[in-house]
Amino acid sequence: MTNIISTLKRLVHQGNETLSVEQRINFWLKNAKRVLTLVNANPAIASASLHIDNDLPKDTHQLLLLALFGKLCRFNDHYLQHILASLLATLWLSDKETTREQTAAVIRFLRNHNLSVWLDTLRLQKAFQATKQINYVADSRLNMAQRLCLLAGIFANRPKKVGYQTLFSQVAVRLPANDRHYLAALIALFERALPGAKIYANGAPGALIDIQQNHGFVFIPSSENEDGKWLPLSSIHSPVAMSMPFEHFIALYTDTAQARVNQGGTPFLPSNYAIQHPPNALLSIVDALQKSDVDIPELCEKIEQVPTFNQFLMQTASQDNRLQLPVKNIKQAVLTYGIERVGDMLIQFALMERLTQNQYPLLPMCKQFTLLACAFASHFAQTANTKFSPQSAALTMTFVCAPLFTLPGFKVSKTLPVSGASAVSINKAFKVKSDTPWLAIASELAGSWHQSSTWRAVIHQCSKASSEVPKSLQKEQAIVSLSFALAKACLFTQDAYSLLHNISVKSILNILHIDQDDVLQALDANGQLLFCPRAL
Incomplete structure (x- = not known):
């Protein structure tokens, strides 16, 4: 446990003063990569820090939350790494010991290399230094990356008397109406118990240690001396918002590492699908299409097993037939295009989904x-x-x-x-x-x-x-x-x-x-x- 806490506290540092501008940019990118790797592997730690009072450095806490928010909003990893690095740069430029010459040199480098994402974050320097960052969220000129940077700062500096769910509701009403849909990806953090929460599982008191989309890993003190187990979220309840100390959570999280290893379930963070390889379900369909004597019922059955393929073909077939009559089953959709063209359509659909x-x-x-x-x-x-x-x-x-x-x-x-x-x-x-x-x-x-x-x-x-x-x-x-x-x-x-x-x-x-x-x-x-x- 001590190692994890010390690692978190040392996770973010700005490097020594002898670094050139280019070296410092690369140093920030490496730091950002470390933060992103940690959150990818351990989203429970970042999620727990959202609602449990802790003594992590505010800069580190803000970066952890920004990485978590960015992953939930499905930001590209390379893009998110640059956003995290730009936040590090902004924090460094806000330091009183940073000279005007150093500031000018960094900004000049960013402009010369067309790193406009970094420049957007640097424009938030005044907001990060304000006591009430929440007042800046309403600005309609902000893009989503800037809002997430502010949001991470707001929660990292949350007053102890204000609950994290209450703070989220205050942020939501301040957002311009046309940008509120971006918050949909974050709602999962505020509508359910998070790791580190004291909960009841099937009527027994326990602690939530880790979460997936539909399951939570619960530690229940018992005479059986179990390390805990995965349970459906529907059986986990938190009638009163209570949490354990952050150090205790980290200790339990570390002790249950082996027990939490699970082959099934849907990860809490959105999954990334490999662009270089088509989905296995699509390969099965393509193989069926390449046979000299295609079995239409078998082909339709394979397509129906993938809801996105099924819906896509029926929707496009309804629009493409001459009378634009609604297509009611997948066989009718396949016959509308012919088996030779269905494969190309499904491959293009799957490729665009992944791209x-x-x-x-x-x-x-x-x-x-x-x-x-x-x-x-x-x-x-x-x-x-x-x-x-x-x-x-x-x-x-x-x-x-x-x-x-x-x-x-x-x-x-x-x-x-x-x-x-x-x-x-x-x-x-x-x-x-x-x-x-x-x-x-x-x-x-x-x-x-x-x-x-x-x-x-x-x-x-x-x-x-x-x-x-x-x-x-x-x-x-x-x-x-x-x-x-x-x-x-x-x-x-x-x-x-x-x-x-x-x-x-x-x-x-x-x-x-x-x-x-x-x-x-x-x-x-x-x-x-x-x-x-x-x-x-």
């Missing part, structure tokens, strides 16, 4: 770009005579857009670094550092998701001019290149009409045997997607 599972400032913008590029690809696949179906064209385009969601450089910026170097170059479309070319990342991901060698070859050929691509893949490559360039022109560079006069684009139109009117029809058909969301 967009975590939040970062540019996510809405990246998602909108991907949706628009996919819509253009589907449209041109129907207009031109190619091997693409509308669904396979959209799926291939999703893989091409995937680096928008995977490259770290997009996670910590609030403006998309669009490049004007080449109108139709995918590899050079965005100014972002990467050791691996854009299309190589997309092609590798397509291979991991069991895509055919033909579609992976199309992605690989997109690094060339369409006129240099082999005839067997030329039209498909042209569709991908045109759709990507057109989406970029519509949303970011706003030169869609001048793009049509580009020599490379004219060559693509000739290859596809379409003209400018066909492109304009694509713009009209997808007018509902022609807007660019602001950064979070």
Whole structure:
């Protein structure tokens, strides 16, 4: 127990004065990584600190709570690490011993490296020094990351006489109405007993040591000398809010480490699903689709076992049939599209779900770009005579857009670094550092998701001019290149009409045997997607 307490107290430190600006930034990032790793592995400790009075340094307490809030709000880990590091920087700059020259040097470095996330947190310096930080929460100019930083500071400095649930209600009413939905992810912390609480489990008094989504690990003093056990939350009650001392909680948490190991249950923090591999349920469906004689009832049964797939197919089939009649069962949905197209649709749906599972400032913008590029690809696949179906064209385009969601450089910026170097170059479309070319990342991901060698070859050929691509893949490559360039022109560079006069684009139109009117029809058909969301 003593080791954990001392580790928590030494978790955050600012480093010595001899560090250069770049070394100090990296030092803060390493500290932030340590905090994030601790909270990922032990959310119960951070949750307990929310309601139990403790003697942790306020800076450490605020960082623990910020990491917990960020994870519950599904912030991307790389993004959240930078937010934590920026809070460390703000606390250091607020120190009286920090000189103006040091402050200026740090701010200059952040601006030169486009670390706008850090600059947002630095703007809260005055709020962090205020005695009533809660008064700043109502400012409508704040983004979600700034609000979470303030929220963590409010609870880290909570007066002992004010209950944490009461304080949360005071914060909630101060938030602008259009931002209150962000609090939904945090409600679980305030509507149930948290680790460290004294509770009753099945009528017996005990202590809650750890929690999952639907279960809690309860220690009940008994003659049986048990270390405790996991029980459904429905059997755990806390009629009066009472908690044990923080040191006692840490001692029990340490002593029950082996007993708490559990193979089942849903973790308290949201799970992250690997982007590099498709879900097993999807692989089973794809394997069934690839058989020479597909068993339709068996296929439908596999799809029905995954509620998200089932709902997605029935909803899209209801919208896509000519009379727009509601589709009432999955078999009808499969027959609406045909078995060849259902696989592409499910893969694209699952891929987008995984690419967009975590939040970062540019996510809405990246998602909108991907949706628009996919819509253009589907449209041109129907207009031109190619091997693409509308669904396979959209799926291939999703893989091409995937680096928008995977490259770290997009996670910590609030403006998309669009490049004007080449109108139709995918590899050079965005100014972002990467050791691996854009299309190589997309092609590798397509291979991991069991895509055919033909579609992976199309992605690989997109690094060339369409006129240099082999005839067997030329039209498909042209569709991908045109759709990507057109989406970029519509949303970011706003030169869609001048793009049509580009020599490379004219060559693509000739290859596809379409003209400018066909492109304009694509713009009209997808007018509902022609807007660019602001950064979070």
